[in-house]
Amino acid sequence: MGVSAPLLSAAGVIAAVVAMMVDGRRAVPIAVVLLAAGLAPTAATFGGAPGAAVLGTAAIAAVVLAWGGWLGGRALPWLSGLNPTIPAFAPSDRLFGPRSARAFGAAVAIPVASWVSFNVPVGQITAVEGLLFPIAYAWTCGVIRLLVARTVEDLLVGVAMVGIATGTAWLLRSGGDSFPGAVLACAAAPTASFLAGWLHGRSSRRASPLVEAEA
Amino acid sequence: MNPAFIAAAWLALGLLASAVLRRQTARLVAIVPLAGAGLTLLTARSQAAAIPLGGLSGIAGLDRTGEGVLVAAALSLALVLLLQPSIDVSVGRTIGVVGASATIAMASSDPLLTALALTAAVATLVLRWIGQSPGRATLAAGRVAGTGTMALVAASPFLPLTGFTTGDRPIVVAALLAAGVAALLAVYPLGGWAAGIIGSLKPLDVAPWLVLLVPVVLIIAERIPGGVLGDGSPVFEHVLLVVGLGSAVWGGIWAAWGPGAMRYGRVFMADIALCIAAVEGAPVSPAMTGALIIVLTHLCVAPILLRPESAGLLWPRRVAWALLSGVPPSSTFWGRLLLLEALAAGNVGSTIAAVIAMASIFVASVMACSGRALPAPGRGWRGRLPELAAWLLLAVGIAIGLAPQSLTRFVFGV
Numbered sequence: 001m002g003v004s005a006p007l008l009s010a011a012g013v014i015a016a017v018v019a020m021m022v023d024g025r026r027a028v029p030i031a032v033v034l035l036a037a038g039l040a041p042t043a044a045t046f047g048g049a050p051g052a053a054v055l056g057t058a059a060i061a062a063v064v065l066a067w068g069g070w071l072g073g074r075a076l077p078w079l080s081g082l083n084p085t086i087p088a089f090a091p092s093d094r095l096f097g098p099r100s101a102r103a104f105g106a107a108v109a110i111p112v113a114s115w116v117s118f119n120v121p122v123g124q125i126t127a128v129e130g131l132l133f134p135i136a137y138a139w140t141c142g143v144i145r146l147l148v149a150r151t152v153e154d155l156l157v158g159v160a161m162v163g164i165a166t167g168t169a170w171l172l173r174s175g176g177d178s179f180p181g182a183v184l185a186c187a188a189a190p191t192a193s194f195l196a197g198w199l200h201g202r203s204s205r206r207a208s209p210l211v212e213a214e215a
Numbered sequence: 216m217n218p219a220f221i222a223a224a225w226l227a228l229g230l231l232a233s234a235v236l237r238r239q240t241a242r243l244v245a246i247v248p249l250a251g252a253g254l255t256l257l258t259a260r261s262q263a264a265a266i267p268l269g270g271l272s273g274i275a276g277l278d279r280t281g282e283g284v285l286v287a288a289a290l291s292l293a294l295v296l297l298l299q300p301s302i303d304v305s306v307g308r309t310i311g312v313v314g315a316s317a318t319i320a321m322a323s324s325d326p327l328l329t330a331l332a333l334t335a336a337v338a339t340l341v342l343r344w345i346g347q348s349p350g351r352a353t354l355a356a357g358r359v360a361g362t363g364t365m366a367l368v369a370a371s372p373f374l375p376l377t378g379f380t381t382g383d384r385p386i387v388v389a390a391l392l393a394a395g396v397a398a399l400l401a402v403y404p405l406g407g408w409a410a411g412i413i414g415s416l417k418p419l420d421v422a423p424w425l426v427l428l429v430p431v432v433l434i435i436a437e438r439i440p441g442g443v444l445g446d447g448s449p450v451f452e453h454v455l456l457v458v459g460l461g462s463a464v465w466g467g468i469w470a471a472w473g474p475g476a477m478r479y480g481r482v483f484m485a486d487i488a489l490c491i492a493a494v495e496g497a498p499v500s501p502a503m504t505g506a507l508i509i510v511l512t513h514l515c516v517a518p519i520l521l522r523p524e525s526a527g528l529l530w531p532r533r534v535a536w537a538l539l540s541g542v543p544p545s546s547t548f549w550g551r552l553l554l555l556e557a558l559a560a561g562n563v564g565s566t567i568a569a570v571i572a573m574a575s576i577f578v579a580s581v582m583a584c585s586g587r588a589l590p591a592p593g594r595g596w597r598g599r600l601p602e603l604a605a606w607l608l609l610a611v612g613i614a615i616g617l618a619p620q621s622l623t624r625f626v627f628g629v
Binding site: 119139 | 331338
């Protein structure tokens, strides 16, 4: 049965756009879950069930590690906190706020990803061309999110997006090392999720008056 | 000894040092890089240099140059720590992660593993920098250096390029690799973040990037065109030649005219930009030897010049600046001469740009030498120890100037 490339692309693009816009304390695990879900059809097409399982495991690990990191950050007593959601600079009430910049970036990413998809073959044994669009789009969105980041959380979402997109690209290239490569690249996403949870745990611990009194 | 074990030792010691040590014993953090250097000396040496352009593979091993860079950088970082007037023990964590990542990156011929190791190093540094001084400069480090490592990660699925040496694929890969290298080495237009962190953070916080990560990335970047890049080779080399020379001129001018507190950082960045321009612009040439001489000189003087000016060492600082000035027989004279020779073989424009950068660095060094910091003499033999260590380092620096190629061969094997 043939693969509907537009359908694969649509799923990946929608997931990348939502991941690009998501904000808040759980932004990293949400972005990872959405992106993994959006790119899973592409991964399944080229990597079969193991390919989809890599992304699924990355998504589950991101959620679990974010929670574990949050618990760990709250529990360990010898650390001070850095809130990853507080902007390091720039006012939040500007006309063109962070989401406007990201929406603009998401629009700019379309022609970039389109060019990459049709001009850059991926693959070690047989070159795959024309199906890289959702991956290239998610990667470009991740990089744009990194470049316009105002908070540590933004940086971590960007890293997670690039990790998932690169992992899926490894599945597309086929060959003996595609599966371990995908696992290694996707590992960036749960790690970023853990770090975000850890930082939230530390900062929430610092804000707690009970813990302050104990200290 | 396997490089993976050395990296694990860096990581374990770094985490242990930051957890166990207290203010009174903070100086013992220097054990982390010292142990790293010692273990690296015991590594099972690889005959071939690891070029991170292959497929997914294990850690290839450290060659002689890689081993030399890691040992020299680790010793220099230990001396940076020992010469600081005060140390925050939490820096041990950062040093451990960066040391482990640098070892893996240098020993790996797998582009994904190298990129992820560099990502771990940059992420650790950025989290520390933002934690120490939240603001535009430190966040920019995360944005730009983070994007650089992500560009390296993104290049990995397209490698190796065997069978795909023509067309758009090698060019896209080369552009991604060049962007990654330029961002990590803080070469303009991707270098503003480094100037920002040098201005806003304590030298000790900048040291792991400056002393440990930059030399490793420089060596990796020098090796990349030696792999299979096909049509991408000229793109990679020319991009880094042009941005490197531009960055060297810009950095040199700012070193001369900018604030004194940032002078050493600017000179370092200008020198590294000159090195990357020369080794990429003229790969088969004396450029690599020149770059190694300059790196070695900076590893010698960094512990002195990264110590705050107010903490004394007036005369050692002046001699260190004299070593950086490029006046013969200082080691940087020979290093820059070799770089100039390599660039002159290319075209006259490169030569003119390099001469302007070197002249600016000379002016900056002279201005730094003429600075009048208040000397803070130490009391007793313990107070004199930093001065003694500084003079010993300078003796090594002078020796490099007297026998540059012999000492470079001794340290790096080339």
